Amino acid sequence: MTRKQFEESIKEEILIGESILGQLKSLQVSPGVMLESSFTIMPDTIDEDAKQQTTNRIREWEYAISMMLKLPFCKSFRDIIKDFEISTPEHWMHFKTQGIRIVNRNLTMLKAIENNMAYLVDDNEQSKKQSFKIFISHSHDDRAFVNALVNLLEFLFIGGGIKDKLFCSSIPSYAIPHGENIYDYLLKQFNNYNLFVVFIHSDNYYASPCCLNEMGAAWVLKKTFFSFLVKGFKYDKMKGVIDDRYVSALVDDYDNAMKQLNDLKKMIVESFHLESVDESRWEEKKREFLDIVNKIPSNS
Numbered sequence: 001m002t003r004k005q006f007e008e009s010i011k012e013e014i015l016i017g018e019s020i021l022g023q024l025k026s027l028q029v030s031p032g033v034m035l036e037s038s039f040t041i042m043p044d045t046i047d048e049d050a051k052q053q054t055t056n057r058i059r060e061w062e063y064a065i066s067m068m069l070k071l072p073f074c075k076s077f078r079d080i081i082k083d084f085e086i087s088t089p090e091h092w093m094h095f096k097t098q099g100i101r102i103v104n105r106n107l108t109m110l111k112a113i114e115n116n117m118a119y120l121v122d123d124n125e126q127s128k129k130q131s132f133k134i135f136i137s138h139s140h141d142d143r144a145f146v147n148a149l150v151n152l153l154e155f156l157f158i159g160g161g162i163k164d165k166l167f168c169s170s171i172p173s174y175a176i177p178h179g180e181n182i183y184d185y186l187l188k189q190f191n192n193y194n195l196f197v198v199f200i201h202s203d204n205y206y207a208s209p210c211c212l213n214e215m216g217a218a219w220v221l222k223k224t225f226f227s228f229l230v231k232g233f234k235y236d237k238m239k240g241v242i243d244d245r246y247v248s249a250l251v252d253d254y255d256n257a258m259k260q261l262n263d264l265k266k267m268i269v270e271s272f273h274l275e276s277v278d279e280s281r282w283e284e285k286k287r288e289f290l291d292i293v294n295k296i297p298s299n300s
Contacts, residue, residue, distance in 0.1 A: 003117075009068055010114045013061065017107045020057050024099045027054065046095055055089040058099065062086050065106065112216035112241045118187060132271045133193040136168040137214040139204035143170035145230055146200060148292040150174070152261075155285050156268055156277060165272065190217055196271055197225040198264075199242065202233050206240075215242055224271070226264050232298035251293045261286045 030045035066086060092098040134153065138146050150171050154162055167189055168174040176185045189195060197218040205211045218225055219241040227248035229235070235248070249260035265282065268274065 006068075007114075007117055010110055010117075013065055013068070014107060014110050014114065016061050016064075017103055017110065020054070020061055021100065021103050021107065023054055023057065024096055024103060027051075027096050029096045051095060054095075054099065058087065058089050058103065062106065065110070108241060113220050115213060116217040116220045131193060132165065133189065133195055134166045134168075134198060134268070135189055135193075135195045136166070136170075136198045136200065137205075137211060137218065138168075138170065138200035139202060139208050139211055140170050141204040142200050142202050142230060144296050145202075145228075145293050146170050148289050149198070149200075149228070152285055152289045153268070155282070156265060156274060157272075158277070186214070190221060190223075195223045196268065197223050199225060199227045200230065201227055201238055201248065202230040203237070206237075212240060215240055218242075224267070226267065230298070231294050231296060251290055254290060257290055258286055261289070 027046055027050060063086065087102050089095065089099060136146055136149065146168060147170070150166070150168060153166065156162075157165065163173070166174045169176060176182055195218070197214075199205070199215065199218075225242070227242065229238075229248050229250045231252045234250070238248075249257050249264070251257050265277070269276065
């Protein structure tokens, strides 16, 4: 399959998915009830012909997407099938609401691929050895948080130099070089480096279309990533392709954050082949980082 054919197929499957979504929303449903005598929940009642027709369309659509993702033009997509699940609509108790949720989930995945086609490279380019680089995906309104994080990361690279191993648009030393086009430079980062992406999830992040595109690109290209949730931001507010299914560091949950920061250190040390750091100093640095970011107002 060529790149052009793949793009056209993605667009076509999105249209089919939106049509199925409309069909689900139009279903007439009698809600299920709980029988007091047996505490049994009776399923929603839907016209059987309409239910069967919708079930068939959902299954056909999902299998078509599954086959397409197994045979894309670019190796970057071949692992996406691991995140894609064939659903079982015949077993749904709340057919309409479950169907809408699952079709929406699959549409989100397809639209993330469609919106980030520009980040893809061909097989030959993809196979070239790429050096690692940390990319902090964040809203500029969260730069106080990011500044504290960069100080923490710099500690891990003592003696190894981090200048050419970190891209962070809010910190001048690691930002986009003067005269570069922002979009083109970001595109180069995704294509030319084996990026380790660090997401800073916040209300500010989800209000930024640019941030959401970065998230989509990282997920489409199966980049290694790590997520922080800023003070006051909880799992249930995570949206998009990287949601509450993934483990993240909640900075205002101290014990959780301390453990997750150790995992982050391990991932970075192994990826960049760094020398081990002084553990007692690392513990101090972690506490300093958490003290700073938990003093930043939640609406900053």
